[in-house]
Amino acid sequence: MGDPGAGLRRRATFSAIRNQTEAGSGGSSGACGPAGTARSSSTDITKQNGLHASQARSKHDKRKRRNDHSGRLSCHQQQESLLSSSSGFINYRGILNWCVILLVLSNARLFLENLLKYGILVDPIQVISLFVKDPYSWPAACLVIVSNVFILAALYTERQLSKGSLSEHAGLLVHSFNLSIILSFPAVVILLVPSISPVGSAFALGTYTVLLLKLYSYKDVNRWCRELSSIKAKTLSRSLSCPSAQHLSGGDQKICYPGNLTIRDLYYFVFAPTLCYELNFPRSPKIRMSFLLRRLFEMLFLTQLLVGLTQQWMIPIIQSSMKPLEDMDLSRMMERLLRLAVPNHLLWLIFFYWFFHSSLNFNAELLRFGDRQFYKDWWNSETVTYFWQNWNIPVHKWCLRHFYKPLLRKGFSKMASQSAVFFLSAFFHEYLVSVPLRMFRLWAFMGMMAQLPLAWLVGHFLRGNYGNAAVWISLIIGQPFAVLMYVHDYYVLHYRQETG
Numbered sequence: 447m448g449d450p451g452a453g454l455r456r457r458a459t460f461s462a463i464r465n466q467t468e469a470g471s472g473g474s475s476g477a478c479g480p481a482g483t484a485r486s487s488s489t490d491i492t493k494q495n496g497l498h499a500s501q502a503r504s505k506h507d508k509r510k511r512r513n514d515h516s517g518r519l520s521c522h523q524q525q526e527s528l529l530s531s532s533s534g535f536i537n538y539r540g541i542l543n544w545c546v547i548l549l550v551l552s553n554a555r556l557f558l559e560n561l562l563k564y565g566i567l568v569d570p571i572q573v574i575s576l577f578v579k580d581p582y583s584w585p586a587a588c589l590v591i592v593s594n595v596f597i598l599a600a601l602y603t604e605r606q607l608s609k610g611s612l613s614e615h616a617g618l619l620v621h622s623f624n625l626s627i628i629l630s631f632p633a634v635v636i637l638l639v640p641s642i643s644p645v646g647s648a649f650a651l652g653t654y655t656v657l658l659l660k661l662y663s664y665k666d667v668n669r670w671c672r673e674l675s676s677i678k679a680k681t682l683s684r685s686l687s688c689p690s691a692q693h694l695s696g697g698d699q700k701i702c703y704p705g706n707l708t709i710r711d712l713y714y715f716v717f718a719p720t721l722c723y724e725l726n727f728p729r730s731p732k733i734r735m736s737f738l739l740r741r742l743f744e745m746l747f748l749t750q751l752l753v754g755l756t757q758q759w760m761i762p763i764i765q766s767s768m769k770p771l772e773d774m775d776l777s778r779m780m781e782r783l784l785r786l787a788v789p790n791h792l793l794w795l796i797f798f799y800w801f802f803h804s805s806l807n808f809n810a811e812l813l814r815f816g817d818r819q820f821y822k823d824w825w826n827s828e829t830v831t832y833f834w835q836n837w838n839i840p841v842h843k844w845c846l847r848h849f850y851k852p853l854l855r856k857g858f859s860k861m862a863s864q865s866a867v868f869f870l871s872a873f874f875h876e877y878l879v880s881v882p883l884r885m886f887r888l889w890a891f892m893g894m895m896a897q898l899p900l901a902w903l904v905g906h907f908l909r910g911n912y913g914n915a916a917v918w919i920s921l922i923i924g925q926p927f928a929v930l931m932y933v934h935d936y937y938v939l940h941y942r943q944e945t946g
C-alpha cells in the first residue's frame with residue numbers, strides 16, 4: 447500500500463499493454479491515415495511524400511521503441527522443447543550430417559585396419575573372369591542372344607490373335623508354352639553347361655526373368671485391347687483400345703491396337719525401363735545430354751566402387767566366415783553376422799542408387815521414356831508393407847497390375863492375394879540365387895515369405911519411428927543372415943566334399 451514504485455510499475459505495465467494493443471490492432475491505420483490525407487490535399491506530391499515518409503518513419507520508430515519496452519517485460523510463451531515429439535519440429539539436417547561424419551570416421555578406421563591386415567585386394571581383371579571362365583566360350587551371352595526367339599514368338603502369336611487366325615484359347619496356350627520355355631530353358635542350360643560362371647548365369651537368368659514379366663504384360667495388355675475393341679464393336683462407341691494420348695509429347699504419334707504389333711514397338715518395350723506394357727508410353731521431349739552424361743558417370747564410378755568394396759571388404763569377411771556354423775557357439779555366430787552386416791548393407795545401398803537411380807534413368811533418358819518413378823521414399827517406411835510398395839516400383843507395379851488385382855477381381859481375399867504375390871516373388875528370388883549357385887537351399891525363398899509375418903508384427907505392434915527402425919533393422923540384419931547361410935552351405939557342399 448505504501449509502495450509508490452508499485453503504482454508506477456503498474457501504470458507502466460498498463461500503458462505498455464495499451465500501446466501493444468494499439469500497435470496490434472490499429473497500427474496499420476495509424477501509418478496509412480496521414481498518408482491518405484496527404485494524397486487528397488497535396489499538390490507538391492514529392493515534397494509532401496518526403497514529409498509524410500519521415501513522419502511515418504518517426505511514428506514507426508516510436509512504436510518499435512514501445513514494443514521493445516513491452517518485449518522486455520514479457521519474454522515467455524507456452525511452447526514445447528524442440529526434441530519433444532509434440533513440438534512438431536522435423537528439421538534434423540544437422541544431426542544427419544553429424545551421423546554421416548561419424549559413419550565416415552568409424553568406417554575410415556575399419557578401412558585402415560582392413561588395408562593393414564590384407565593389403566590392396568582390388569583386382570579389375572578378376573572381375574572379367576567372374577563373367578567369363580573360358581575366353582573362347584560365352585554361354586551367358588549366347589543365352590541372351592537366343593532370347594530374341596521368344597520375343598519374336600510372342601509378337602507372331604499376337605499378330606495371329608489380332609487377325610483372328612488363332613482363337614483366344616489357342617493363343618493363351620501358345621503364350622503359356624512360350625513363357626514356360628523362357629522360365630525353364632536358361633535354368634536347364636545353366637545347370638547342364640559347366641563352362642558358365644555363377645555371375646554370367648545370374649546375368650542371363652536375370653535377363654530372362656525380366657523378359658518373362660515383360661512378355662506376360664504384353665500378352666495381357668493386347669488381350670485387354672481386343673476385349674475393349676469387341677465392347678466398342680458392340681456399343682459402337684469411340685475406340686477404347688486407343689488410350690488417351692494426353693501424355694505424348696509433340697511429334698509422337700498415337701498408336702492404336704493392332705497398330706502396336708510391330709517389331710519396333712515390342713523392342714522399344716523390351717529395352718524400356720518398365721515391366722508393364724502400354725501402347726503409348728509417356729515420352730520426354732528430348733534427350734538431355736548433361737543428364738545422360740551425369741548418370742553415365744555415376745554408373746561407371748559406382749560400378750568401380752561396388753567391385754572395389756566387394757573385393758577389399760566383403761570377400762575377406764566372407765572368407766573368414768567359411769568355417770561351418772555347427773562348430774561355433776551363438777555369440778561367435780552373432781559376431782560374424784554383425785561383421786558382415788555393415789559392408790553388406792553399404793553395398794546394398796550403393797547398388798540401389800546405381801541400379802534404380804543411375805542405370806534406369808540413363809536407360810530412360812536414352813529412350814526418352816517419360817515415367818521415371820523407379821522408387822519412392824522407402825527409407826521412410828514405418829511398415830514392411832510400405833517398404834514393398836515403394837522400394838522397387840517396376841516390380842510392384844507389375845505385381846499389382848498383372849497378378850494382385852486380377853486375383854482380387856476373381857474374388858480372392860486380400861490376404862490370399864498378398865500371400866500369392868509374396869509366394870511368386872519368393873520363388874523368383876530363390877530361382878535367381880539357387881540356379882546360378884547350383885545349390886537349392888530355400889534361404890532366399892524363406893526370407894521373402896518371412897516378410898508376411900514380419901509385416902503383420904511391425905504393422906500391429908510398432909508405430910512411427912519404432913516401425914521405421916524395425917524396417918531398417920530387418921534390412922541390415924536380414925540380408926547378411928541369408929548371405930551367411932548360403933556361404934555356409936556353399937562351403938559344406940564344395941569344400942567339405944573336396945577334403946572328405
Ligand SMILES: CC(C)(COP(=O)(O)OP(=O)(O)OC[C@H]1O[C@@H](n2cnc3c(N)ncnc32)[C@H](O)[C@@H]1OP(=O)(O)O)[C@@H](O)C(=O)NCCC(=O)NCCS
Binds near residue numbers: 831845850
Ligand atoms: C502384394 C502387393 C502387390 C500389395 O500391394 P498394396 O499396395 O499393399 O495393395 P493394396 O491392398 O493396398 O491395393 C493396391 C491396389 O489394389 C486396389 N484394390 C484393392 N482391392 C481391390 C479389389 N477388390 N479389386 C480391384 N482392385 C482392388 C486398390 O484400390 C489399390 O489400387 P491403386 O494402386 O490403383 O491405388 C505389394 O505388397 C507387393 O508388390 N509386394 C511384392 C513386392 C515384391 O516382391 N517386390 C520385389 C522387389 S525385389
